[in-house]
Amino acid sequence: MSKTAYVRTKPHLNIGTMGHVDHGKTTLTAAITKVLAERGGGSTTPYVPFDRIDRAPEEAARGITINIAHVEYETDTRHYAHVDMPGHADYVKNMVTGAAQLDGAILVVSALDGIMPQTAEHVLLARQVGVDHIVVALNKADAGDPELTDLVELEVRELLTAQGYGGDAVPVVRVSGLKALEGDPKWTAAVEALLDAVDTYVPVPERYLDAPFLLPVENVLTITGRGTVVTGAVERGTVRVGDRVEVLGASAETVVTGLETFGKPMAEAQAGDSVALLLRGVARDTVRRGHVVAAPGSVVPGRRFSARVYVLSTREGGRSTPLTTGYRPQFYIRTADVVGDVDLGEAAVARPGDTVTMTVELGRDVPLETGLGFAVREGGRTVGAGTVTAVG
Ligand SMILES: Nc1nc2c(ncn2[C@@H]2O[C@H](COP(=O)(O)OP(=O)(O)OP(=O)(O)O)[C@@H](O)[C@H]2O)c(=O)[nH]1
């Protein structure tokens, strides 16, 4: 590999935009990279234009790093990997699996429209998957009436408080992704203010560097002549070139022969990093999204667990009818998507809005552990969010 190696000079954090469809997540993401790219003083952030953020996988298939919706940028104090969360309810699956890795989130709310159903759903999901810090971008502030924007701000703070985010303390910054992209100084300054809020409000999380290595596979691809590459965010531990790893799901033990982040080779990847791993002698079609790459013997796959599950209310986009024992939805666990049978025990019935205890028997083995978060999906929408309380 002749490319410049990744040098870890600042803490790395994973962040992302979430919020209702069309509220301006992708525009704001592009604007952030543009503002940082143009900062001067040896900026290392490449500008990623709007139409490159949803770039097709083939386009990026050069190096071993593929993470289609990721952009990277650097502020004075931090290095960020940023996921642009899709807004459609159909993409909540990706939000769930992606959000599970987020250290903080930028909630994008249009000042013109205020809170919409997916705004509330994404905040709820963020809470359920353990995103502890949210910064609000009140976007389209260039076009909004200031008094109405004040009301939207109040409404957003109330929503955050209701979900346990302490809405009064959450930074709310009025921005215009669109005007910042056009270079309007008032709005590039607003994007700077948003980044400052993220830098100061979202703490560097505790990384589980000493734990055995684990990476949930998000994507798999082949590099001709080199082998199979898996991509994803390291959930815990560290991994180096030459380390032995186990691919759970593919039941293969292998060696890591290459390691990259954003196209740059690295000697060691650690918890929180978005990486691509080149794996020796693993056939492309034996590994899939949903599998887990881990230190050999460090995780035990299973299919039976108990959980506490919040059943989304109808207003939150959940079911309109109760669910009963025998219910068979999809479970999104890390990056895996698995069918499972639900047993509600003596309660037997759970109504939308209830929090219940259930036992689940999955259709296949996945690595499970106490405390693991997951989403329950049915017919393309999220109907519940839960946490594993016991395995077996
Ligand atoms: N006036 C104004 N319009 C904006 C602003 N940001 C985005 N828009 C417009 O809002 C529309 C949606 O913007 P996107 O960035 O695609 O929104 P999104 O949230 O990524 O949408 P999805 O990915 O489809 O959920 C586009 O027509 C943008 O030009 C802004 O700050 N001001």
Ligand SMILES: [Mg+2]
């Ligand atoms: Mg978008």
